[in-house]
Amino acid sequence: MISQLVRICTVILTGMIAGTLWCIWFGFNPKTLSLTSYLEQQQNLIKSFNVLMPALGLVAIIFTLITAFINKERKSVLFSLLVAAICLICSGLVTRFGNQPINAVVITWTPEHFPENWTDVRDKWWLLHIIRSVTSFVAFLLVVQSEIRK
Amino acid sequence: MFIETENNEIALMTKGQKIVRNVISWWAVIGFGLWVGGTLFSMLVIVPLWSSSPPESVRSFFLGTNFNNTVLNFFGPQWMVVRAAPLFIYTALSWRNKKKWWLIISSMSMIIIIIFTLVYIYPINEALMTQAGGTYSRDEVCIMVYDWVFADRVRFFIGTIGYLCLLRAFQINED
Numbered sequence: 147m148i149s150q151l152v153r154i155c156t157v158i159l160t161g162m163i164a165g166t167l168w169c170i171w172f173g174f175n176p177k178t179l180s181l182t183s184y185l186e187q188q189q190n191l192i193k194s195f196n197v198l199m200p201a202l203g204l205v206a207i208i209f210t211l212i213t214a215f216i217n218k219e220r221k222s223v224l225f226s227l228l229v230a231a232i233c234l235i236c237s238g239l240v241t242r243f244g245n246q247p248i249n250a251v252v253i254t255w256t257p258e259h260f261p262e263n264w265t266d267v268r269d270k271w272w273l274l275h276i277i278r279s280v281t282s283f284v285a286f287l288l289v290v291q292s293e294i295r296k
Numbered sequence: 297m298f299i300e301t302e303n304n305e306i307a308l309m310t311k312g313q314k315i316v317r318n319v320i321s322w323w324a325v326i327g328f329g330l331w332v333g334g335t336l337f338s339m340l341v342i343v344p345l346w347s348s349s350p351p352e353s354v355r356s357f358f359l360g361t362n363f364n365n366t367v368l369n370f371f372g373p374q375w376m377v378v379r380a381a382p383l384f385i386y387t388a389l390s391w392r393n394k395k396k397w398w399l400i401i402s403s404m405s406m407i408i409i410i411i412f413t414l415v416y417i418y419p420i421n422e423a424l425m426t427q428a429g430g431t432y433s434r435d436e437v438c439i440m441v442y443d444w445v446f447a448d449r450v451r452f453f454i455g456t457i458g459y460l461c462l463l464r465a466f467q468i469n470e471d
Contacts, residue, residue, distance in 0.1 A: 150467060153467065154460075154463050154464075154467060157325070157329065157463055157466075158329075158332075158459075158463070160329075161325075161326075161328075161329025161330065161332060161333055162329075162332060162333040162336060163333065164329065164330060164333060165329055165330040165331065165332055165333015165334045165335075165336070165337070166333040166334065166336060166337040167333075168330050168333070168334060168370070169330070169333065169334030169335075169337045169338065169370050170337060172369040172370040173334070173338075173366055173367050173369050173370035173371065174342065174366060174367075175366060178361075178362040178366070179361055179362070180360065182360070183357075183360050183361045186345060187341075187342075187345060187361075190341055190344065190345055191341050194340045194341045195337075195340070195341065198340075286326065286329065286330075287322075287326065290322055290325050290326060290329075290466075291322065293325075293466055293467065294318050294321065294322060294466075
């Protein structure tokens, strides 16, 4: 029962992370936004998710590792889940050392005070976002696949 | 490969059919899971941007951004089909085994979401998003915003129940 609960939580958590990141990737590309709209959207994103998403990611990594431990006898499932955990860790590292430093700068911008190269900063953040979206999606695919293999 | 049916009959399932069923089930869970995560993001980050102080926030957001086009890249009708089709196929393929009822509930929730979206939410989208409030009065825009936000939460609640039922079905070992 606990094993089932942990497994279902792992699927839900990784799905939430992948879904959130993919929704931003496909639905909210900031390249077409004016500076004012970009600032409004990005700063709201930072305020809402700068703590929530890394926390969710950490919990997802822990649950994935616990699920891997539960399935330690099944080598292929164990391998899939460990790779999934590595992908989630990669997403976390990209967020921590790539996106969050940029967030810390962007949150201080105003429509009156912003750097001239703001589009370069925006594009760098976007590239890092695509990388973490892909790694988190691969993690989700692997977690779901491990459920099929169980 | 043999599977036990609801009536304890043994039905023959070829290896090919099993692969198809697994791929469909995988696709259904991925699609539904992405929708739940994406909707959560939309509820927490995007909706407050235009619903915070209507009608001004509605007009500035929908006239000042390309939202009406880009949002379709994730929530558009084509993706609704991509998400729903594997769930319905998975339900049909599992019709004679013990996960049937979980999948029926999940499919019903998806059908309710689709009908609710097409019949109730899309007409509001037309006035609120496509026309950015148009010529509607302040009070009318405020009511539409309230109705849309409430409907979105109802839709998310129903969808979450459907997703949990799908995951429950997904966990039942039918072999």
